[in-house]
Amino acid sequence: MPGTFTHTFDTPTFKGTSTINTGLFIGGQWVDPVESEFIDVINPATGKVITKVAGGSKADVDKAVEAAKKAYKTAWGFKVHGRVRGQLLSKLADLIEQNLDEFAALETLNTGKVLANAKNMDIGSSIQVFRYYAGWADKIQGKTIQTDENKLAYTRNEPYGVVGQIIPWNFPMGMLSWKIAPAIATGNTIVLKPSEITPLTALKFASLINEAGFPPGVINIVNGYGSTVGQAISEHHGIEKVAFTGSTLTGRRILKASAETNLKDVTLELGGKSPTIIFDDANVEQAIKWAAGGLFFNMGQMCTAGSRVFVQEGVYDKFLEHFTAAAKAMGESAGDPFAPGTGHGPQISQTQFDRVMAYIDSGKQDGATVHIGGVRHGDEGYFIKPTVFTGVRPDMKIVREEIFGPVGVVIKFKTEEEVIQLANDTIYGLASHIFTENASRALRVAHAIESGSVWVNCANAFEVGVPFGGYKQSGIGRELGEWALETYTQIKAVHVNIGVKL
Ligand SMILES: NC(=O)C1=CN([C@@H]2O[C@H](COP(=O)(O)OP(=O)(O)OC[C@H]3O[C@@H](n4cnc5c(N)ncnc54)[C@H](O)[C@@H]3O)[C@@H](O)[C@H]2O)C=CC1
Numbered sequence: 001m002p003g004t005f006t007h008t009f010d011t012p013t014f015k016g017t018s019t020i021n022t023g024l025f026i027g028g029q030w031v032d033p034v035e036s037e038f039i040d041v042i043n044p045a046t047g048k049v050i051t052k053v054a055g056g057s058k059a060d061v062d063k064a065v066e067a068a069k070k071a072y073k074t075a076w077g078f079k080v081h082g083r084v085r086g087q088l089l090s091k092l093a094d095l096i097e098q099n100l101d102e103f104a105a106l107e108t109l110n111t112g113k114v115l116a117n118a119k120n121m122d123i124g125s126s127i128q129v130f131r132y133y134a135g136w137a138d139k140i141q142g143k144t145i146q147t148d149e150n151k152l153a154y155t156r157n158e159p160y161g162v163v164g165q166i167i168p169w170n171f172p173m174g175m176l177s178w179k180i181a182p183a184i185a186t187g188n189t190i191v192l193k194p195s196e197i198t199p200l201t202a203l204k205f206a207s208l209i210n211e212a213g214f215p216p217g218v219i220n221i222v223n224g225y226g227s228t229v230g231q232a233i234s235e236h237h238g239i240e241k242v243a244f245t246g247s248t249l250t251g252r253r254i255l256k257a258s259a260e261t262n263l264k265d266v267t268l269e270l271g272g273k274s275p276t277i278i279f280d281d282a283n284v285e286q287a288i289k290w291a292a293g294g295l296f297f298n299m300g301q302m303c304t305a306g307s308r309v310f311v312q313e314g315v316y317d318k319f320l321e322h323f324t325a326a327a328k329a330m331g332e333s334a335g336d337p338f339a340p341g342t343g344h345g346p347q348i349s350q351t352q353f354d355r356v357m358a359y360i361d362s363g364k365q366d367g368a369t370v371h372i373g374g375v376r377h378g379d380e381g382y383f384i385k386p387t388v389f390t391g392v393r394p395d396m397k398i399v400r401e402e403i404f405g406p407v408g409v410v411i412k413f414k415t416e417e418e419v420i421q422l423a424n425d426t427i428y429g430l431a432s433h434i435f436t437e438n439a440s441r442a443l444r445v446a447h448a449i450e451s452g453s454v455w456v457n458c459a460n461a462f463e464v465g466v467p468f469g470g471y472k473q474s475g476i477g478r479e480l481g482e483w484a485l486e487t488y489t490q491i492k493a494v495h496v497n498i499g500v501k502l
């Protein structure tokens with residue numbers, strides 16, 4: 001019988017006891033893992049264990065796929081009107097909203113995110129995503145193709161059936177909503193694996209699925225390690241599509257697993273090394289604020305983090321002075337993520353802390369200048385001070401590789417042509433942020449940059465209706481907006497002979 005985790009919160013927005021089931025959610029029921037594995041969940045602000053939750057194995061994935069297949073064949077897909085799928089998604093959004101403060105508290109406990117951000121950005125935006133796709137569920141349309149009087153040809157956008165979804169730890173509820181909402185709107189059933197590091201809000205979410213009214217097996221949540229549950233999803237012959245957000249290395253493994261098994265469709269949202277470009281003609285005060293947020297938000301644990309900051313020579317000194325001050329202020333606001341006034345939390349885990357500190361050390365060893373930061377904050381938890389390097393060369397690891405921490409490089413440039421070449425000198429192509437008051441330049445540079453998203457005079461300003469995804473090694477496919485509907489449907493062409501006789 002699966003256990004529960006109970007925690008009493010006394011936060012500014014949520015005072016009360018949260019009780020969540022720590023099992024696997026398969027076929028509408030909480031079950032124990034077949035192999036009885038349990039995984040520690042750590043509070044990154046203290047480094048202490050919060051609880052243990054079930055970790056699944058291949059056998060649990062098999063059970064979840066069976067449940068999802070049965071649900072798809074008997075109670076979901078086109079057996080259910082799109083309007084009903086939309087109503088259930090809306091109900092889920094309402095239930096998350098009714099539990100907003102508890103979700104936010106759990107997210108902060110498990111990730112170390114600042115509470116206000118967890119509430120307004122993570123949980124708040126995931127509610128928006130469920131509502132947005134609830135609206136699409138009865139608007140999935142094929143096309144008729146006019147050939148001649150003898151034929152009726154039309155297309156249907158059909159669901160894949162069972163889809164697998166593997167999500168990371170940097171935005172646990174955000175990425176869950178990006179994956180589940182469009183897949184459900186288009187009529188698929190789901191086996192989702194949260195990150196084994198951050199399962200708490202996914203488990204809370206699972207407890208709302210039956211209450212929202214979903215038939216058993218439509219949404220299954222199987223927590224566990226990537227090397228077991230993640231790999232089993234990627235290799236499963238009963239899964240027709242997998243959607244993944246995480247590292248480029250794991251993305252390659254998932255693509256390879258698909259190639260070596262059933263050639264399932266794959267959507268990948270991977271790493272980045274995004275440029276932030278500030279031209280002399282920018283509104284520099286605004287650019288400094290956006291660039292600091294664009295790099296340090298979520299402790300730099302964003303795939304779109306503007307971690308290479310290119311500044312034109314005329315505003316370089318002014319920018320660097322104030323950008324450094326912003327980093328300093330952010331560092332001074334580090335602390336208990338539940339406390340009002342805290343602006344900067346810990347990295348997610350000891351592993352990520354060590355990885356980010358190793359990048360900082362490599363920058364120092366390669367001869368870059370630590371302009372500010374470069375050290376841990378405090379002596380408990382996984383806090384790292386916002387860090388800015390100057391005096392870098394293009395070949396340094398801190399310039400080329402995704403750090404996924406509060407660490408950026410500031411580089412001076414002279415001309416537009418030069419900065420376009422520098423910005424595109426990367427294997428990644430996820431996002432870019434451009435600051436200029438010259439509209440022609442903004443559009444010229446936006447079109448020349450090789451990235452799936454370009455933000456002009458802002459940074460990381462996501463919109464649920466606008467597609468998101470990567471060029472180059474940052475990914476395959478698009479999420480959000482109507483584009484996500486395409487990634488969760490396959491097109492069937494139907495040819496009907498009206499008048500041709502043989
Ligand atoms: N694009 C993004 O939003 C993210 C990028 N990253 C990048 O990845 C780096 C490493 O972080 P990790 O947590 O190790 O990322 P990861 O890519 O290993 O983990 C992401 C998800 O993939 C799963 N996974 C791991 N190995 C798998 C496998 N063989 N098959 C299927 N699923 C598997 C994990 O359990 C987790 O749910 C970070 O430093 C960062 O650079 C990490 C998280 C999110």
Ligand code: BAL
Nearest residue numbers: 170245301302303304
């Ligand atoms: N993975 C989408 C949000 C982000 O990490 O930037």
